[in-house]
Amino acid sequence: MSEQKNQVAETIAEGAEPKRRRGHLRVAAILEAASALFAAQGYDAVTMTEVAARSRTAIGSLYRFFPTKDALADALLGRFKERVDEELAALAREARTLPLEAFADSFVDHALAWAPDRAAALVLIEARSVAGAQRGQLRAALRNRLAEAVAAINPKLSAQEADARAGLLQLIFKMAAANAGEGEAALREIRALARLYLKERVAGG
Amino acid sequence: MSEQKNQVAETIAEGAEPKRRRGHLRVAAILEAASALFAAQGYDAVTMTEVAARSRTAIGSLYRFFPTKDALADALLGRFKERVDEELAALAREARTLPLEAFADSFVDHALAWAPDRAAALVLIEARSVAGAQRGQLRAALRNRLAEAVAAINPKLSAQEADARAGLLQLIFKMAAANAGEGEAALREIRALARLYLKERVAGG
Amino acid sequence: MSEQKNQVAETIAEGAEPKRRRGHLRVAAILEAASALFAAQGYDAVTMTEVAARSRTAIGSLYRFFPTKDALADALLGRFKERVDEELAALAREARTLPLEAFADSFVDHALAWAPDRAAALVLIEARSVAGAQRGQLRAALRNRLAEAVAAINPKLSAQEADARAGLLQLIFKMAAANAGEGEAALREIRALARLYLKERVAGG
Amino acid sequence: MSEQKNQVAETIAEGAEPKRRRGHLRVAAILEAASALFAAQGYDAVTMTEVAARSRTAIGSLYRFFPTKDALADALLGRFKERVDEELAALAREARTLPLEAFADSFVDHALAWAPDRAAALVLIEARSVAGAQRGQLRAALRNRLAEAVAAINPKLSAQEADARAGLLQLIFKMAAANAGEGEAALREIRALARLYLKERVAGG
DNA sequence: CATGAATGAGTATTCATTCAT
DNA sequence: TATGAATGAATACTCATTCAT
DSSP: OOTTTTSSSOSSOOOOOOOSHHHHHHHHHHHHHHHHHHHHHOTTTOOHHHHHHHTTOOHHHHHHHOSSHHHHHHHHHHHHHHHHHHHHHHHHHHHHHSOHHHHHHHHHHHHHHHHHHHHHHHHHHHHOGGGHHHHHHHHHHHHHHHHHHHHHHOTTSOHHHHHHHHHHHHHHHHHHHHTTTSOHHHHHHHHHHHHHHIIIIISOO | OHHHHHHHHHHHHTSOOOOSHHHHHHHHHHHHHHHHHHHHHOTTTOOHHHHHHHTTOOHHHHHHHOSSHHHHHHHHHHHHHHHHHHHHHHHHHHHHHSOHHHHHHHHHHHHHHHHHHHHHHHHHHHHOGGGHHHHHHHHHHHHHHHHHHHHHHOTTSOHHHHHHHHHHHHHHHHHHHHTTTSOHHHHHHHHHHHHHHIIIIISOO | OOTTTTSSSOSSOOOOOOOSHHHHHHHHHHHHHHHHHHHHHOTTTOOHHHHHHHTTOOHHHHHHHOSSHHHHHHHHHHHHHHHHHHHHHHHHHHHHHSOHHHHHHHHHHHHHHHHHHHHHHHHHHHHOGGGHHHHHHHHHHHHHHHHHHHHHHOTTSOHHHHHHHHHHHHHHHHHHHHTTTSOHHHHHHHHHHHHHHIIIIISOO | OHHHHHHHHHHHHTSOOOOSHHHHHHHHHHHHHHHHHHHHHOTTTOOHHHHHHHTTOOHHHHHHHOSSHHHHHHHHHHHHHHHHHHHHHHHHHHHHHSOHHHHHHHHHHHHHHHHHHHHHHHHHHHHOGGGHHHHHHHHHHHHHHHHHHHHHHOTTSOHHHHHHHHHHHHHHHHHHHHTTTSOHHHHHHHHHHHHHHIIIIISOO
């Protein structure tokens, strides 16, 4: 209705930061509910009303903190990105210290550790054309970390080669996460694949 | 294979079987439009009105052929399934005749060949929780064909082992299709991965 | 959701032109209802639901023809502008043929003739900042016609003088319309004022 | 005049009479903010949150002083009415002392003097169907004062005649205020009109 | 049979107002 | 008392689907 609104409050209409304990709890509950719902039904299919109901929040309160469905998604993605970043930093560290096979296993384990949040994140990334920026950032961050790891394992690879390998590792990472719930046999194969690829194409067989 | 064709025909027939050429053209135009739109925007975001407009069909007529948005999606998936099945039957045949490396390459090539339609199909499969049935069928069909191929390559594997390997091949198949447009380097890695996995885990090292 | 929409249908999302008799009737009913409601309650206070109810139209149908509350207002203003234009063209003609006093009376009569629609139009013009364009056009059209009339009555006036006189006549016109329902005495005063001003300041006393 | 002041105070007091300086400042800030916002955007478009933000008041505090949006508007109108009354009382006095032409000019000057506050007041009066009471009061007060002036100028007029003349003067008053910013030429015409009308129809030509 | 009109439940979002700390 | 959080009815608008011509 006017561009002046929110001048005083928040600059980009990011929704109010909670300033009381109660607000923080609310926000957490909302994010939890949203994550589960998005993961289960996809971005479009989830209604704000549903999110409100599941987090036992009045619709108006939901909108106080997340003034838009998109804002809610962005917050979720932001949170996800942070976690990813931490995990991957750890992984890159391990690449320097662990023997190859142990690293391969850890690699898969890290991928599995995500799985829950990942579902929601993936859905959000795919569904919202808007999220182009966020999406790119996430991908790039992930890839760079993996390239670091690759370089640590095999310093002889050129930057380009390392990047290509990182790309494939990224895919394996995704596969692992996507198949987290598919049973022992499936997992075993993925672990095998990870070792195989790391040994032959990364460490340089 | 012929049962499936009938199945597709029946799906469409939920509306009205187009007996004249005109009807066939309409249906084709509609499916084409729908495929493009779904691929570009996702299932939820596409409106029946849009599909009607893009295929230059009156909304009423669209509903004569596809009495439901879901029916439209099902028809599309059916068509897709047919194609997939043919491709994979060919692949299973090649598993028996081609040397392993050549087969690995062909495997990746087949995956790449899909990419275009795959976009729409994937979207539909992911988006519609309803589509459980179709989705399962597709997966299962794909997996069975791959298990056939695995068995052909290494008859010593138990049925369970073969299935687990097929599952992983399926993932590689998806990865290849998903990365169709990512450039030469990425492709080379995928080909390498396919060979590696087929040699070590399927052919049995 | 996409800019391509309506490509086939209407270019600016002006809503569907009715193509059947039924549609024309609908549109007319809607405009009638909207006009009355806007006049009575102001732009903001009127709900689309109200308009739909009063015109016995389903909300969806209302939106078929007027895809926006603003579009509805614009249509109303457009219609109003047309009428105004006709009235004023007639008035300009009379300025050339009628004696001054008769013209003065006719001037007031024309103003009164509007009154009903005017209420709605005025409200719309004032309330919607967006309508800047429309508003300007309306004002300018009105003023030009009046300047024509002034020039016809007293050709000796410079263009600037004529325009200033037209501006005042415009105000009197508005006053007359605004006071349409205020009783005989009020009317008499306005008629007197119109004569007075026309004789002294326009005809040149 | 003093009853009216009380009235205003009471209106505010529906909330809580601010007894300390701090409260007075708050209230003043709020009224200022509200006036500006209403004038710029119209009654409906302004949110209480906006008013709170612009006056740097917490929403809860705003509601302590003005328990309703309507109460806020009423307070504003009350303040406006006071000022109007003073102006007009002065005008009525001048009617007795000034020669006709000077009075005519003063009349227009008074109208122009309002223009700023008038914007908000007008908006409030037009927008709130509820405000019937206030609106009527304002109009009546204005009219009575003008009738006084008319009677002072021409004591021969009957009460009815005086009232009718006052009505027209009221319109001219409005016109003048509304056109405050339209330039010299426009102003000159209005002054001319005021003199004309006062001489011919009020003083009795 | 083709077409455009009709329908109405459902969606994101806003905002006046009340409560709890 | 001042402040931020909570509330939910109301609003503009969408879209799958059905009907009438």
